[in-house]
Amino acid sequence: MPTPTSAKRRIGVLLVNLGTPDSPQTPDVRRYLNEFLTDARVIDMPAAVRYPLFQGIVVPLRAPKSAKIYQQLWTERGSPLLYHGLDLQRLVQEKLGPEYVVAFGMRYQKPSIEKALEELRDAAVDRIIVLPLFPQYAAASTGSVQEKVMEIVGKWWVVPSISFISTFTDDPGFIASFATLGKAEMAKRDYDHVVFSYHGIPERHVLKGSFKGYCQLGKCCNTYNKNNRYCYRAQCFETSRLLAKELGLDEDQYTTSFQSRLQSRLRDPWLQPYTDEVLKGMPAKGIKNVLAFSPAFVADCLETTIEVGLEFKELFEQAGGEHWQLVPSLNATPQWADAVTDMIRRN
Template identity: 85%
Template sequence: MASPASSLGRIGVLLVNLGTPDSPQTSDVRRYLNEFLTDGRVIDIPAAVRYPLFQGIVVPLRAPKSAKVYQQLWTERGSPLLYHGLDLKRLVQEQLGEQYVVAFGMRYQKPSIESALEELRDAAVDRIIVLPLFPQYAAASTGSVQQKVMEIVSKWWVVPSISFISTFTNDPGFINTIATLGKEEMAKHKYDHIVFSYHGIPERHVLKGSYKGYCQLGSCCDTYNEKNRYCYRAQCYETSRLVAKELGISKDQYTVSFQSRLGRDPWLQPYTDFVLKDFPAKGIQNVLAFSPAFVADCLETTVEVGFEFKEMFEAAGGSHWQLVPSLNSHPLWVQAVTDMVRNN
């Protein structure tokens, strides 16, 4: 009997992450930020304002500072977000076998989504499964990838069947991998409290996507259901609940917070940098931090959570701050991605 994959022909798999500069040099960082910060799904203001504001003022001011931070992040292999993505592509390809063709692209800069899609088209795949590597759906991340893919393939004369894995907030393999990495850290040290720090988004992004006004930025996220399954905030709380359950900790033993805000408009709260400064006064001296919005090491995990938040916590009187490693190309994560593709 033919397997499901063989009966459908070769299946293309497109893994996509956010993006990275080609190098930590200011010119490359500027090029990356120009593309990223002028995306209308990331900065949702009119293009007539967005382009001159960010290309003319924000990016030129931000690029030199960001370049210094990227220099802290860079390794002998280059950008962690890139080489972990390429490692994941290779290992998932090995797991899936010849009936699948796995490609990897970045929403911004290289390797581009367009080049990855061309790789799949050249392989004459029968259909394409797109997996944006963002666990929780947000219009500025997963939604932007989906829009870009559709814009590219809309120009093809022959468009194969395409499906998207839009969220894996509560995927068992994803949750298990995070919890496993967390348990390894918990075996090394005793922690008073756990922080789940997610990348923030403006509150207006959540409200714009609310199902018939269901979202109130409050207790509506206490459960995860059909009305809020694409609400970024609700997904963050759901991931946290599931990981906490696997770790065997209660609700009062962890905090969900949000980082990396930009601009003056209100973003999802509480803010991680505010929360951690209050911990020592509450008797919390040892904190284990997770970054469940990211599946690979990057500036927001290694530098922001791992270094900057650690310094803030210690300056406030805390004793020990430890970041749980990202999933990267951990065998359990490779298996989780493989299972998601096969189940799709």
């Protein structure tokens, strides 16, 4: 008697990045900022304060300025964050093969997480692996993606098994991929110092997530352990240590710092030291040639190409520095696609 056979099960993979406006024009940038800056995990204020403040004051003032910056970033292919994400999706799909279905979505704007999840549901996947493309876990990035996914899938009548890759701070493939790009730049010239610049978050975000009051915003980040595994600050310092080791750097040859703070508007302390303040003091110490990494980002965006690559370069040169070089993001390099594929298969 023949043995019954069942259809081959497929695994769904959802890659998610932060988001981008549909265009660098002010109305599209305003829509993007409205969605982004009213997320309660990004701006953890009561809704009665958050919406009027940001939709009524902050976003209208900020959107025209941000649009001008996005125009600097935009290419013939559009937003780098979007097309690098789509390129990565394609490469990972090719590497994983037909047993997997890989979708790509953005937390804010298009392509939406909801649309990407619908693609996976239409493909009748047996389970879903969600990989937010943020190396270090933060409630305002990875946590927001996880919350959104659960909100959407929670409305489905049939909910498949879902797992999250919440952090890849110390993933060997991630570290090796960034180190390869750094070594390529270091082969071109000698650098006095290396800066690892991470996106900043308010100190209160770190303290709110502290395990049993473990976090002291200081020496507690000197080691990475079970007590601070999901502490954003501790993860950043761990990524720096691992990258430094891979690059052959001693402790005095690199600095970990934080960028993109909104402290001037919210009057609230963000993670320190601040990259812009650190780099201004370097030339006086004899540090004239600096190689900069942005290891909180896996694709080129405003915070890497414009802020670190151009604005920080200008500040450094104004302070007396001679050469400031940004290491490009991982984007859709083959080595990074291999690392993502390995993370998914291990999961």
